[in-house]
Amino acid sequence: MPIAQILLFGFAITNEINNVDIAVLDHSKDATTKEIITKIADSKYFSIKQVIISEAEIKSIFEKGRVKAVLNFEKEFSSKLIKNKQATVQIITDATDPNTANTISNYVNAILQQYQKQLNKDASFVYQIVPETRMVYNSELKSVYMFVPGVMTIILMLVSAMMTSISISREKELGTMEILLVSPLKPFQVIIGKVFPYIFLSIINAVIIVLLSIFIFNMPVQGSLFLLALESILFIISALALGILISTIAATQQSAMMISLMGLMLPVILLSGFIFPISSMPLPLQLISNIIPAKWFIIIIKGIMLKGVGIEYLWKETFILFGMTLLFIAISIKKYKIRLE
Template sequence: MLRPWMRCSKNWRAMWNNFKSKFLGTNFKRFMGFVKKEFYHIFRDKRSMFILFGMPIAQILLFGFAITNEIKNVNIGILDKSKDSETIHITNRISSSPYFKIKNIVSSEQQIEAIFKKGQVKAVLVFEKDFGKNLKSTNLANVQIISDATDPNTANTVTNYIQSILQDYQREINLGIPGREPIEVRSRMFYNPELKGVFNFLPGVMTVILMLVSAMMTSISIAREKEQGTMEVLLVSPLKPLQVIIGKVFPYIFLSIINAIVILLLGFVVFGMPVQGSYFLLALETVLFILCALSLGILISIISKTQQTAMMISLMGLMLPIILLSGFIFPVSSMPWPLQAISNIIPAKWYNLILKGVMIKGVGLRFLWKETLILLGMTVFFIVLSIKKYKIRLE
């Protein structure tokens, strides 16, 4: 005997058609006709196509390969005034690590500035005279790390890496000698043990791109109808406001989801960015954020009369705050309080938190309910405001 749901699934096509003619009918055809037209607009416009598909890939690859704090093959110099077995041992250790390449061996302090000025090295390691002897007799020897702080981040990282190589070395030679064991600091980086940059930028780039595609593209596309005068014809037609808005938004929901999938795949395949938490939750939150961005896009387009205004509002009003205040580049907690307050009204900040939570920490809704509720609230607010502001007539 067939259970009811099985009968449904057997006749699903007939049921669907029945549903279509009963509830949707010509309205459904109207809507689909409108959506088809929107897809034509998108696929025929080179600019749109580039923003939709070229930019996400370009941004991910750029951020992944070019903009990173990780160091690799950094050139350094050595000034060895001792030249004993210890200093040679240490020098070999440094040059055999993947982070450093020994480019210059200098013989005096005067030469150091010269090679910095030429930009040949990022740091110079200076061993004092009788380094090995001091180390053996007193367990106290001096080294100096001089680094080129033109780029402060790199200088910092380089100094830290050299320090930890030196500490490792000291620990090894003191092994087993009582009273000579220093306090050992063992740091462990939770959630991102290798301190990979991708863990930080991928959620950020994903936020920016989804916002851009959803909010900017929608706002421009409605403003375009106004600018080209086609809105006038659309208004004098049986199309309902809701059909126009959803028809505009629908292709972008679809394309944004594809974009999100592409970004996550790129992150995973190229940079090894994992998703620790639930994929289902990630998908739900992403759809929520897309809806939020789309409703914001609609609101912008309702306010602006030309494509240019829509673009300016989207870029100046959305992109900059998102990039600067969402915590994508600068941590929110170290901003002055007025900026922290402003960052709270930016949807991207909350989505960025959610993304990091789900993807990196692997937490569930129990820890993210607040962020989710805020996004949901913002979405409802934008939609209500848009419907109130939508003009069924010309201004």
Template sequence: MKLFLGFIKKEFYHILRDRRSLFILFGMPIVQILLFGFAITNEINNVNIAILDHSKDVTTKKIIDNISASKYFSINAFIQQENDIESVFKKGQTKAVISFEKDFNQHLIKNGQATVQIITDATDPNTANTISNYVNAIIQSQVKELNKGIDKGYQIIPQTRMVYNPELKSVFMFVPGIMTVILMLVSAMMTSISITREKELGTMEVILVSPLKPLQVIAGKVVPYIALSVINATVIILLSLFVFKMPIQGSLILLAFETVLFIVTALALGILISTIAATQQTAMMISLMGLMLPVIILSGFIFPISSMPLVLQIISNIIPAKWFIIILKAIMLKGVGFSFIWKETLILLGMTVFFIALSIKKYKIRLE
């Protein structure tokens, strides 16, 4: 028994000395519970909306003030005409437009009712429905206030219009997200084991003594996987078109360019992981465990980023998948051109250059 207790004591010492084991035991559960607790929510907070007020009277001003005072919404634009609605949505920052009819207050007094239109970006149907319900609740609260002490009550009739996905098909949200997750994880995972495989097989020495420069080695590792990932992406898009009836409103050429750019970004990240990791097992663990949760939770694939705490919103900016999902939805569902997604494209390009540069630096260190 004493020998057995001594053996258990030895195992405790081994675990406590192993930082990776301690991180898996205590760090991962803490990170996961914080991510799931703060990020996974069906509520909305600080969602950007625009106002189109044709009336500009005391009642519409009161409703707008109530919406602005709510923690759920942030008014980021006041537009002047119907034609501005589409351009506001295409910029990607605004999730809904609240439109008040002309002579709103007069209609309310004379006819006992007036109309307000809630126009939502339904590329994310769950968020669109939630926005509509929250705005409706604020409007009905205003109606109750107006009807205090009045026998014949006023009515404000909300009319909801969903744009880009009027039938609220959830597949319109899941296809861009699933495509992003698959390309990100598969591409990063494939390249993350490429250099570590050379180390484990003992063929790294051959590459080290070859006249190839680090950039050439990295490019040589990435190029074959680009071709394979492009085939993967093509299959996903074809399935989306013919099986799930996912529309592509924008340019196919632009979609192809952005997809290749994202693939290169993911592959470059995988190469960076492979230069850091010592074994294939470590590389696989980093590429799977280290990327899967952030890609699914912090990319805006399922849960709206605007509803997350500020810290997670900031962290989400370094997730390449976030920017690619924005690009995919903009091209496939909104039919936008490059002028609307140039910022996201530059961010992905910058990330690619950063990952490749850091990989070269890490590779050089291993050459010395």
């Protein structure tokens, strides 16, 4: 555990950004804009994911979650820079993660200023490239827009997993496991029976969290409350199934609690994208983050609450969560069968 902790903290905790996916909308398409785009693409901070051709695509590309920012170069950029000594670049960022959005804006500004210095080095006139920043979904950069979805995910994940992680291991410690072994119940019936009651307790937790976030922290819900409820139930079942999996592996309640608490808390906080951008982490940690259910639920909840998108934009994340849930239940049943033998 200490080795895992130092590696996670050392590589995952960073306020820097690297390889952030951005899109470019170049109305001008002249030599100057191409040179600026090349400089941005050549930096280690950004990766140009897509080149769009109209402002109508900006909303769609943000809703799909493909990019974190869009650079919008105005028409006749080069000629305005020469004629008026000033041209404008609009930096549009996805501010559902306000820290990342602010960092992206600062990094782009730094690259533009560096290019401007080179441009004015031997010039008789001072050319000025003016960056205009626009934050979408969170124009005031409220940190609560980032923390509420993350905290909701952590609470549902840890509490749900901890509740079920001790269920089967408790039977072993109390000596009542033999009753289940000789009963006519099949393994999948025992597993479902252990999960089912905790679903209602976890739903109560989810309802309380959502009500507090709306009425206390003024968190908006732009999308469907019904879809939010369904996605929350899916995530809850996924967390409960993971807890049951831990319970079938752990020999005692104490070991089950340690695995569910210490083994899940760090990955959920560090590798879910809740606080630290996943794109800035080393590739192995980026790959590991894909098996963290919390990562996909945070994308879903931000999409529904802040962006107001529907299932047509969140089907991939929903499918992944559903697949993980089935996998956890299937492995739990298999592990339980081994103990029956």
